[in-house]
Structures are given as C-alpha cells and as structure tokens.
Amino acid sequence: MTIKSIREEFPVLNQEVNGHPLVYLDSAATSQKPISVIESMDAYYRNHNSNVHRGVHTLGTRATDQYEGAREKVKQFINARSTAEVIFTRGTTTALNMVAYGYARHFLKEGDEIALTQMEHHSNIIPWQQVAKYTGATLKYIPMEEDGTITLDSVRSAVSDNTKMVAMTHVSNVLGTINPIKEVAKIAHEHGAIIVVDGAQGIPHMQVDVQDLDCDFYAFSGHKMCGPTGVGVLYGKKAILEKMEPVEFGGEMIDFVDLYDSTWKELPWKFEGGTPIIAGAIGLGAAIDFLSEFGMDNIAEHEQKITKYAQEKLSEVDGITIYGPKERGGLVTFNIDGVHPHDTATVLDAEGIAVRAGHHCAQPLMKWLDVTATARASFYLYNDESDVDRLVExxxxxxxxxxDVI
Structure with missing residues (x-):
C-alpha cells in the first residue's frame, strides 16, 4: 500500500489545520485510529451491546466471544503462552500500578532494591517510589551513557542479589533509545530478580515476543498502536500472576463470596473486576488485525527510514540540538537554540504540523539533559519523508x- 492509501484509512488525517494540510507527528502521545477500529467499536454498540461472561442470552454470548476473541489476538500478537497471561487494563499506567500494588508491595521488604533508569516515563518511576516508601526498599538507578543509552556493564554493576525488580522502558518516549530488554532480563534473572517492561513505545513499532524477551511483565496501551483510548494490557508470566493479589475487588473477579471472606476467579479474570473495557478490547483486537496486515517488521523498517531522514535533515539546520542516540525508535526530540519548545510547537501548529512540547512525563530525564522541556516529532506508518520536509520548513x-523577536 502507498502512504496515500494508508492515510485514507485514517479519517482524522484528511483535514486542514490552520489552512494547511495536517501533518501529524505526535503518535508517541497517541496514534490515530483507522476506519476498521472505529467501525469495530461502532458495530459492537449497534449490534452486540451486552455485558460479558454473565448472560446466557444471544447478545451476551456475542459480546463475550468478541471480548475473549480480542484477548486471543493479543496473546498471539505478543506470543504469550496462554490467554491467562493477558490482562486487560485501562492502559500502561494502570498495568504498571497493578504490578506495584499487587506484587511488589506484597513481596518486597526493607533492604531490597528496585533498579530502573532515568529515562523512564513517570508511570514507571512513581509506582516504584511508592513501593519503596511502603516497603522500605530502595531505588537504584542504572547509569546512562552520554548519548542516552545504557550498557550491559552498567546493568551488571547496578543489579545485585539485593535487586528484586528491574523496571525499564522498552523504548524511551523522549530519546528513542531502544533498550536491550532480553539481555537485561537475563542479568535480572541471574540475581533472582524479576523484570517489568514499560512497552508503551515498543509494541506499536516493532515485533514483540514476550517469550523471547523472557520478561516477567510487559505493559502497553492500545491508543498508541492504532487502538482506542482507555484500554491496555498487562502481560505477566502465569506463575507470577498466580501469586499476585488483585488491586480491585468487586463483581466479575470473584469465585465465591461469603459474609466474611471471598475467593477469586482463575486467571486472567481475577484481575478484571467489574464490567470490563469491552468495546475498547474489541477495538484493540481490530487494531492488532490492522497492524498485522502490514507486519510489524515492515512498520519498523518504514519508521527507521523516516527517522534517519529526519535526523539528517534536522542536522542540516543551524541552531538545532537533537537529543538521544543515533540508532533509535521512530521519534526525534530537539530544541531550537533560544526558543522555548512550546513556542516552537505553536509556530509549527500554525503551519498545520502537530508535534509535542514539554517534559513528556519524564522530568528526571529533562534534568539529566539539563533542559526544562523539549519538542518531539514522532512518526508512524502513516508518515513519510514529505512530512519531515514540512517539519523542517x-x-x-x-x-x-x-x-527577529530575539
């Protein structure tokens, strides 16, 4: 398919902003949604709307089949061993908090260590800060290289027998750094630690095989991978999930309720209390179908091509600072000397170009970079070199x- 035909699958892209054709370069914040995803959710509400698991009537059966069918699609997409290892959540943030409150707060104690990096999104820092305060465990940061990468030697130096958890992003939402998760997982496991991966920026852009990575948890959001907002996934190894405690209690997640005690359903439903995110899960399943048609390796190759082109073109502009390593995921974070990134983004918006500006929910990383904020252009399968040319212009x-102003 051509970029033109791909863009036609995304209704929101076919518009003008401030009198200019829209150039959407903010997919790291949220991706746009193809017609097939929008229609799948519309069809559920129009034709099959019912609660799942509870009813024996026809609509209830249809809804349950579609909801659990979406779980099966996720399982295949990430190569989980079982659908029991796929838990639907509200998104990456909820998934990481489930690990923090359902696992870490129960199994960590004073003297234990949680290893992480300064490139983490706030969602993969704050939950561990709270765990440390609650349990007496301590946070230990893996040193970063000047280009915003980490080395395995640094990981080995930071991870010890006192380390019980390693929390790491698969791809940095600011630097684009692609972390060596498989190798880090091996080091963590050698010390008896588990590894929790923030996959929000990883799974939309590359093939992810959780068995090959050997990660213990992998969290991601639907809205960054052509799916709807408000739905995400926590993958966890079955043996660990069975030891975890639920963090929400109520209907749907119970097996038996007595006046003074209750028991939980089997996996994955013990973590999905209340009416689940039915339409969202169905939309996520449709997004997986859409991405699978292109192939994640093809999407990754396409993004790498655009990102390298963007790095080259931006490097030709005087007074531009680009942050992050040469080899990176599909984004470029930058600043114009003497111009606040919010002002940069405002001027670009006047030209119909959507980029993100701010600290990107990564204030510790901004401090490490010695800036208050940056501008970020992020790419996806519906972008091409012409979008980069518009950005540079x-x-x-x-x-x-x-x-002139300065």
Whole structure:
C-alpha cells in the first residue's frame, strides 16, 4: 500500500489545520485510529451491546466471544503462552500500578532494591517510589551513557542479589533509545530478580515476543498502536500472576463470596473486576488485525527510514540540538537554540504540523539533559519523508520568526 492509501484509512488525517494540510507527528502521545477500529467499536454498540461472561442470552454470548476473541489476538500478537497471561487494563499506567500494588508491595521488604533508569516515563518511576516508601526498599538507578543509552556493564554493576525488580522502558518516549530488554532480563534473572517492561513505545513499532524477551511483565496501551483510548494490557508470566493479589475487588473477579471472606476467579479474570473495557478490547483486537496486515517488521523498517531522514535533515539546520542516540525508535526530540519548545510547537501548529512540547512525563530525564522541556516529532506508518520536509520548513520559519523577536 502507498502512504496515500494508508492515510485514507485514517479519517482524522484528511483535514486542514490552520489552512494547511495536517501533518501529524505526535503518535508517541497517541496514534490515530483507522476506519476498521472505529467501525469495530461502532458495530459492537449497534449490534452486540451486552455485558460479558454473565448472560446466557444471544447478545451476551456475542459480546463475550468478541471480548475473549480480542484477548486471543493479543496473546498471539505478543506470543504469550496462554490467554491467562493477558490482562486487560485501562492502559500502561494502570498495568504498571497493578504490578506495584499487587506484587511488589506484597513481596518486597526493607533492604531490597528496585533498579530502573532515568529515562523512564513517570508511570514507571512513581509506582516504584511508592513501593519503596511502603516497603522500605530502595531505588537504584542504572547509569546512562552520554548519548542516552545504557550498557550491559552498567546493568551488571547496578543489579545485585539485593535487586528484586528491574523496571525499564522498552523504548524511551523522549530519546528513542531502544533498550536491550532480553539481555537485561537475563542479568535480572541471574540475581533472582524479576523484570517489568514499560512497552508503551515498543509494541506499536516493532515485533514483540514476550517469550523471547523472557520478561516477567510487559505493559502497553492500545491508543498508541492504532487502538482506542482507555484500554491496555498487562502481560505477566502465569506463575507470577498466580501469586499476585488483585488491586480491585468487586463483581466479575470473584469465585465465591461469603459474609466474611471471598475467593477469586482463575486467571486472567481475577484481575478484571467489574464490567470490563469491552468495546475498547474489541477495538484493540481490530487494531492488532490492522497492524498485522502490514507486519510489524515492515512498520519498523518504514519508521527507521523516516527517522534517519529526519535526523539528517534536522542536522542540516543551524541552531538545532537533537537529543538521544543515533540508532533509535521512530521519534526525534530537539530544541531550537533560544526558543522555548512550546513556542516552537505553536509556530509549527500554525503551519498545520502537530508535534509535542514539554517534559513528556519524564522530568528526571529533562534534568539529566539539563533542559526544562523539549519538542518531539514522532512518526508512524502513516508518515513519510514529505512530512519531515514540512517539519523542517516549519522549523526554519520558527527560527526566522524568533530570530527577529530575539
């Protein structure tokens, strides 16, 4: 398929913003949604709307089949061993908090260590801060190299027999750094630790095989991978999930309720209390179908091509600082000398170009970079080199405008 035909699958992209054709370069914040995803959720509400698991009537059966069918699609997409290892959540943040409150707070104690990096999103820092305060465990940060990467030697130095958890992003949402999860997991397991992976920026852009990575938990969101907002997944190894405690209690997740005690359903339903995110899960399943048609390796190759082109073109513009390693995921984070990134983003928006500006929920990383904020252009399967050309042109306009002001 051509980029033109791909873009036609995304209704929101076919519009003008401020009198210019929209160039959407903010997929790291949220991706756009193809027609097939929108229609799958519409069809559920129009034709099959019912609660799942509880009813024996026809609509209830249809809804349950679609909901559990989506779980099967996730299982195959990430190569989990069983659907029991696939838990639907509200997103990456909820999934990571489930691990923090359902596992870490019960099994960590004073003297234990949680290893993580300064490139983590707040969602993969704050839960572990809270665990440390509750249990007496301590946080230990793996040193980063000047280009924003980590080395396995640094991981080996930071991870010890006192380390009980390693929490790491698969791909940095600021630097684009792709972390060596498989190798880090091996080091963690050699010390008896488990590894929790924030996959929010990984799974939309590359093939993820959780068995090959040998990660203990992998969390991701639907809305960054062409799916709807409000739905995500926590993958966990079955043996660990069985030891975990639920963090929400109520209907649907119970087996038997007495006046003074209750028992839980088997996996994965013991973690899905209340009416689940039915339409969201169905939409996520449709998104997986859509991405699978292209092939994740093809999407990764396409993004790498655009990202390298963007790095080259931006490097040709004087007064631009680009952050992160040469080899990276599909984004470029930058600043124009003397211009606040919010101002950069405002000028670009006037040209119909959508980028993200701010600290990107990564304030410790901003401190490490010695900046308060950055601008970020992120790419997906519906972007091409012409979008980068528009971005560079917009940046040149911003430089001209603020050069006059300054």
């Amino acid at each position: 917009g940046i040149r306009r911003a430089k001209e405008y603020f050069g």
